[in-house]
Amino acid sequence: MRVLVPKEIKSGEKRVALVPDIISKLTRAGLTVAIESGAGTDSQATDSEFQAAGAEIIATSNIQSELGKADVVASVQPLTPDQFKSVKKGAVTISFLSPTTATDSIEAATSAGVTAFSLEMVPRISRAQSMDALTSQALCAGYRAALVGAEMSPRFFPLLMTAAGTVTPAQVLVLGAGVAGLQAIATSRRLGAVVSAYDVRPSSADEVRSMGATFIELGLEALEGAGGYAREMTEERAAKQRELLTPFITKSNVLITTAAVPGRSAPRLVTAEMFSKMAPGSIIVDLAAETGGNVEGSIAGEIVVTANGVKIWGGKDVPSQLPFHASSLYSRNVVNLLLLMTKTESADGKTSGTIAPDFADEIIDSAALTHEGAKRTPQLNGGKK
Secondary structure, three states, X not given: OEXXXXXXXXXXXXXXXXXXXXXXXXXXXXXXXXXXXOOOHHHOOOHHHHHHOOOEEEOHHHHHHHHOOOOEEEOOOOOOHHHHHHOOOOOEEEEOOOOOOOHHHHHHHHHHOOEEXXXXXXXXXXXXXXXXXXXXXXHHHHHHHHHHHHHHOOOOOOOEXXXXXXXXXXXXXEEOOOHHHHHHXXXXXXXXXXXXXXXXXXXHHHHHXXXXXXXXXXXXXXXXXXXXXXXXXXXXXXXXXXXXXXXXXXXXOEEEEOOOOOOOOOOOOEOHHHHOOOOOOOEEEEOOHHHOOOEOOOOOOOEEEOOOOOEEEEOOOOHHHOHHHHHHHHHHHHHHHHHHOEEEEEEOOEEEEEEOOOOOOHHHHHHEEEEOOEEXXXXXXXXXX
16 A cells, blocks of 8 residues: 655645655555655655655656555645545545644545544553654754743853853743653753743642752642643633742743643733743743744744843744654654554565554544544544544
């Protein structure tokens, strides 16, 4: 059966769904792999490297007809409605496919009779960790956030003892101690900053402390939710949290916010009033800007300078800013999900693979948004429907 990887067409998307060093896992399982020419250029994967790994290179002029031949189409961003029109009935697609924002693509997949899998919907269970693309890409985003903060800040991050005097370390505050937050903490600490962090889940405290950061205790009700995410808070609790966090934000040189829940708007953690007393030149990095923002006034893909001289960096396509490793991690998530639904047979010295999704499997059941011309109702990272 044939796996096709088209070039990403969304502006700013530099990742590719498969990288050369993972192709052999699919060919050993009896699948053939085709890659659109130039699909891996931005992630430093050349056509010749794909060919050497056993993939066929498809000219861009032929990609529409190739979509109609493929049994599996793997991409980072969801296929467009026009692309879905070219995909054959019964084919499988694998991508980030948000049930709340990619509604046009989901409608098109349904009409085309395609089985569309969303890597956003892979349940957070131990057996699915190798397929959890949200986690792998959050790792990249958290690392990038710390580098952005360090690059934009007018201060050194580390403590420096010089003949001209002592340079005090930067104070970094991270809000949200999920995968992205923990990576932002770890990277900031490696750069030498003094780091503190807050999360509504007290269970995060030990992880924060293990990285050498200080966990901020506000004495508020815990908000542990399903799938490792925080559950929503009441407005009364949110107001109290903002009040208690303000002094910590005020004394920070760099503030990094990472709170996000798949399929929902990002929670508003920081208001203009809260950062109004930060020192001029302070930096705010909002990783959730694309889904509404944790920080009031942040704009995805832009740097906003406030009246008091604070700069707010709104994250956009953040994992794509590290396309080499983001693609490498993502491609492994794709391959592991694909192999979960691949049946391999050997005969006469030849191996052939068949794609056969088993909806009795919790992972397959949770991740499929469309099948046989019908939509399926997902539970966001919650397991079986």
